[in-house]
Amino acid sequence: MHRRDFLKAVAATATLPVSAQHGKRPNFLIILSDDQGYHDVSSYGSEIPTPHMDAIGKAGVKFEQFYAASPVCTPSRFGLLTGRYPARSQDQMLNALMPPSKKGLHADETTFAEVLKRSGYETALIGKWHLGGSRPEFLPNHHGFDHFEGFLHGCVDYFNFTYGGQPTWFRDEKPYQPPKGYSTNYLTDQAIGYLRQKHDKPFLLYLPYNAPHYGKAGWDPKIGKGDNILQAPEEYIRKFTHIADEKRRTYAAMVACLDDNIGRVMQALRESFLEEDTFVIFFSDNGGATEFGGANTPLRGQKSDLFEGGIRVPCFMQWKGRLQPGRDIKQPIAATDIFPTLCSLASTMPPTNLDGKDLTPLLFRNVASEREFFWRTERGDAYLLGEWKYIRMKSGEEFLFDLAADPNETANRTGDAATLARMKREYERVRKTMPA
Secondary structure, eight states: OOHHHHHHHHHHGGGSOOOTTTOSOOEEEEEEESSOOTTSSGGGTOSSOOHHHHHHHHHSEEESSEEOSOSSHHHHHHHHHHSSOGGGOTTOOOSOOOTTOOOOOOTTSOOHHHHHHHTTOEEEEEEEOOSOOSSGGGSGGGTTOSEEEEESSSOOOTTTOSBTTBOOEEETTEEOOOOSSOHHHHHHHHHHHHHTSOOSSOEEEEEEOOTTSOEEEEEETTTTEEEEEOOOOHHHHGGGTTOOSHHHHHHHHHHHHHHHHHHHHHHHHHHTTOGGGEEEEEEESSOOOGGGTOOOTTSSOOTTOSSHHHHEEOEEEEOTTTSOTTEEEOSOEEGGGHHHHHHHHTTOOOOTTOSSOOOHHHHHHOOOOOOEEEEEETTEEEEEETTEEEEEETTSOEEEEETTTOTTOOSOOTTOHHHHHHHHHHHHHHHTTSOO
16 A cells, blocks of 8 residues: 555544443553663662652553563654564664764655644653754655654753754744753753643644753864763762662662653643543663663663663553552563554554554553564564574674573574574564565
8 A cells, every 4th residue: 555545444444333331532642762771760660869750660561571672763653653673774774873874764665743733742852862954855744744842863952952052942843942951851841832732633742852862062173073971960960879879879869860851741730630631651762772871771781782771671650540550460562562562552444564563452451472573783683483592693693591480691502503593584574574
């Protein structure tokens, strides 16, 4: 089906009767943190207090084995928004887009914002895009978002809202320079303003923060490069003087500030009498960068790695009065599953080419199933089937892990010839569906 015909078909589904199981179509609030590791949320064992993030899980569900679509920013966001493995992206966006990259999200790469908009939703993106900005058609307003306020690159100077002194902030399709402040606070202010508007339709608010990713300050025109530095408000840094490591101290301050701001967003949701009508999702785009203060303990690896520390991230979902609260779900799921799940809850049809699966049977009826997932980076591939995980690096090195018995990937089981052969066979089946 041609993309234009598909979107027309989606628009027609706006009149479909909503499942009696869920009632009227919910609003969607998707909160994405940046480079926040598995050990950087208190309910996952962190020493950093995150009561507001944790509250989403206590009021809903917490996922023990939630996977980002990639261990790196750009492909992770591609997988979330399109419901497809980043290896399928037209521009092969397998790493973070860095200026002056000409890559981006193309017109035939359908996002959940497009589908929801066609089915009658208002849509907004407030925060980080990082899926291309070298051409106007790469901008969020061309991919289903009615409103966009945020930045195009992978990070910003938290206080100046620039990319190492270079412009990167947009309001819809026009460059914009916010007043000086702190970007986490500013994005929250914009999100709260959106929530308090009068909404005649259900809405999607995608809120991808830049915290606690490092900031980009300074700029050397000779080499076209800025400085990667951790940036936090002084009043938050003073709260963590007990942490000896300076990077971890500043990183913890950034996480705590983010947590307070998420609390502000959730409070605005309640004050606007929207909490019972809104499906909320919180998770991180990839594992923490340990060189910049992040932690993924006890998982092996970090950001950019195909080990669990690079791709397994904290995740909570809440729908007050609809989702049974206080549950820990051990079923493996992934960010690519969010697209078809939103469509199911909105009573609209998703594209037929998604890699993700609808989570509503798991969320509302506790129906689990064996899953498989695929990851590709510039350094290699990973494949998960049930409890087993296979990694093949471009160097030829192979890993095989039994995650049920060894979730921290301490024992390479490639000596298990029968299991290795089965996993390689299944991996090849999926790999062959990817672009060369």
